[in-house]
Amino acid sequence: MLQTTGLEYQYGKRKLRFPALYCGAGEVLLITGSSGAGKTTLLHLLAGLLLPQSGEVRIADTVTTRLPAAEMDRFRGAHTGIIYQQPHFIAALQVRDNLLLAGRLARKPVTPEAVNRITHALGIHHLLQQYPARLSQGEQQRVSIARALLPAPPLILADEPTASLDDHNCTAVAELLAEQAGEQQAALVIVTHDSRLKEVFANRIHIGEG
Numbered sequence: 001m002l003q004t005t006g007l008e009y010q011y012g013k014r015k016l017r018f019p020a021l022y023c024g025a026g027e028v029l030l031i032t033g034s035s036g037a038g039k040t041t042l043l044h045l046l047a048g049l050l051l052p053q054s055g056e057v058r059i060a061d062t063v064t065t066r067l068p069a070a071e072m073d074r075f076r077g078a079h080t081g082i083i084y085q086q087p088h089f090i091a092a093l094q095v096r097d098n099l100l101l102a103g104r105l106a107r108k109p110v111t112p113e114a115v116n117r118i119t120h121a122l123g124i125h126h127l128l129q130q131y132p133a134r135l136s137q138g139e140q141q142r143v144s145i146a147r148a149l150l151p152a153p154p155l156i157l158a159d160e161p162t163a164s165l166d167d168h169n170c171t172a173v174a175e176l177l178a179e180q181a182g183e184q185q186a187a188l189v190i191v192t193h194d195s196r197l198k199e200v201f202a203n204r205i206h207i208g209e210g
């Protein structure tokens with residue numbers, strides 16, 4: 001499903017080199033690394049939000065690193081659910097409408113029943129009529145997870161999805177993410193320095209020194 005080779009990205013004089021990655025449909029790949037190791041950069045390369053100086057990203061049968069920018073945007077919208085480190089929502093819309101909007105943007109139907117099911121599973125159903133700014137960081141993180149999962153994309157990329165969660169929610173959210181990925185036969189890539197996740201996922205790769 002997801003495969004990379006020889007990815008390199010340069011910020012000024014600092015060049016980041018990444019190992020080859022593979023994550024099949026229905027699998028979870030955990031990418032760990034200390035702060036500054038390049039985890040977010042790698043995730044943005046996988047999402048096509050950054051273009052590498054060298055190397056390739058292949059998603060299903062498409063080499064996304066060769067797509068022109070507009071096509072990359074369309075491809076990402078249809079194929080990739082992203083859970084960002086800092087979630088962004090439409091402030092004027094309630095949580096429910098933010099979630100329904102995700103389906104429209106991905107051009108995949110998201111039903112109110114699906115919204116109910118996933119928000120119950122994530123323990124945020126009681127927040128559907130709230131405005132995002134009134135949620136705690138951990139609640140926003142769970143809404144962000146629901147938003148990424150709802151259109152059932154074949155690839156889910158998660159940047160520190162459990163950083164703001166307590167131990168109970170950390171395990172629950174990690175298990176739900178993996179379960180959904182398995183059910184939807186999606187490839188799930190998580191980048192994190194949250195060592196709690198190492199106990200949940202066996203398929204791991206470490207980037208950076210140390």
Ligand SMILES: Nc1ncnc2c1ncn2[C@@H]1O[C@H](COP(=O)(O)OP(=O)(O)OP(=O)(O)O)[C@@H](O)[C@H]1O
Nearest residue numbers: 011012014033034035036037038039040041042193
């Ligand atoms: N826009 C930028 N301009 C210059 N350097 C950058 C930029 N973004 C990131 N870097 C540098 O690239 C390196 C990797 O950054 P990145 O955010 O990918 O790391 P990370 O592993 O996700 O870190 P953290 O766990 O702290 O979020 C860091 O040394 C960072 O300072």
